[in-house]
Amino acid sequence: MTRGRTRPNAPNLNLVTQIxxxxxxxxxxxxxxxxxxxxxxxxxxxxxAEVAAYLNVPLVVVKVLIGDLVERGDVVAGGLFQTSEITDTKLLQAVLDGIRRI
Known part of the structure; x- marks a missing residue:
């Protein structure tokens, strides 16, 4: 899968990097x-980490593959991306209340 490569071309890929x-x-x-x-x-x-779990391959392999795709411009790696999927304000309020209780 990686043609013998063990390091990704893209820097700063860690477990929580969003793809x-x-x-x-x-x-x-x-x-x-x-x-x-x-x-x-x-x-x-x-x-x-989620990508590695979905593909059921080692993390190092996924990092190399993602590095290839970042280099080609097929995926973007970065911080948290905003999505508009959570629109239920009751869910958001419940999360906020739970955090406040901690």
């Missing part, structure tokens, strides 16, 4: 099935 598929991926015809899977599952931002 998101680019809005305009490049030509994916030359990518491996694992690369394509990463692009597909990262339509919603996921951490590097």
């Amino acid at each position: 998101r598929a680019s809005a305009t991926p490049s030509d994916t015809s030359s990518l491996s099935p694992e690369h394509l899977q990463i692009i597909e599952i990262c339509s919603v931002p996921l951490s590097v």
